[in-house]
Structure formats: C-alpha cells, structure tokens
Amino acid sequence: MSNPQNPQPKNLYCYGCEKEKPIHSFSKTQITKAVSNIHNPYAPSGRTTKRHHTLCKQCTPQQNNNLTCMICTKTMPLEKFAKAQRKNAEKARCLSCMKKRNEEDPSDSEDGYSDEDDSYEKRETWDDIL
Structure with missing residues (x-):
C-alpha cells in the first residue's frame, strides 16, 4: 500500500470525532480519500479539487x-x-x-359502486390507506 512517490501519513484527522488518529483506525477507502487531498504534482492544479472529510471506522455509519x-x-x-x-x-x-x-380481487371496483343493488357503498381501498 506504500508508494515511495506519495508516502502515507502516520496519522489522519477524523472529522467525526474531531481527533487525530493512527492510520490503522481508518478504512482503505478513507485513507485513499485522505491521500488524494495531499499535494499531487501530477494533478492539473497540484491537488484534487474536492476536499474529503475522512471518518475513522468508529464514526463511519453502518x-x-x-x-x-x-x-x-x-x-x-x-x-x-x-x-x-x-x-x-x-x-x-x-x-x-x-x-x-x-x-385482491381485481373485479372489485375502486369507487365502491356495486352493480347488484345499484347502491353506492364506501369501501376502504389501498389508496385510502396510503
């Protein structure tokens, strides 16, 4: 994981608990994000444009x-x-x-109208529940 051209820091700052922690407290993804914030001579302006807020394993939501x-x-x-x-x-x-x-029976009318006795009765439908 170590790259001689771009060495990793020994500690990283966690924005969740607002503490500096050893690098083993962070996931590989968070470490990669943090390292992308460090000066990169091969990036167009010398660094990535997005500032990542790294979180330690304890502060990362499950x-x-x-x-x-x-x-x-x-x-x-x-x-x-x-x-x-x-x-x-x-x-x-x-x-x-x-x-x-x-x-549910698809023949049931949604408006509650019954053909048998030509009366209107209100039935609860899924739309009423929602």
Missing part, C-alpha cells in the same frame, strides 16, 4: 439491515422487502403486504 413496512408497520430484515421497495425507506412495503395487494 449499513441499515432493517426496514419498517408502511402498511403493517412491522420492522423486518431487508430480505423481506423487494429491491425496488428498499430504495425509498419511508414508503417501503414488505413482500407479504405486496402479495396481499396483488391478490
């Missing part, structure tokens, strides 16, 4: 492994959600709720 279904309000692991539902965590619906919605 991946979220659970989501809460907006329909049944249960918190479940990501495997219980479709990949498309995981993209918007606030509106995520679990696979079982999605299955229930797909299994």
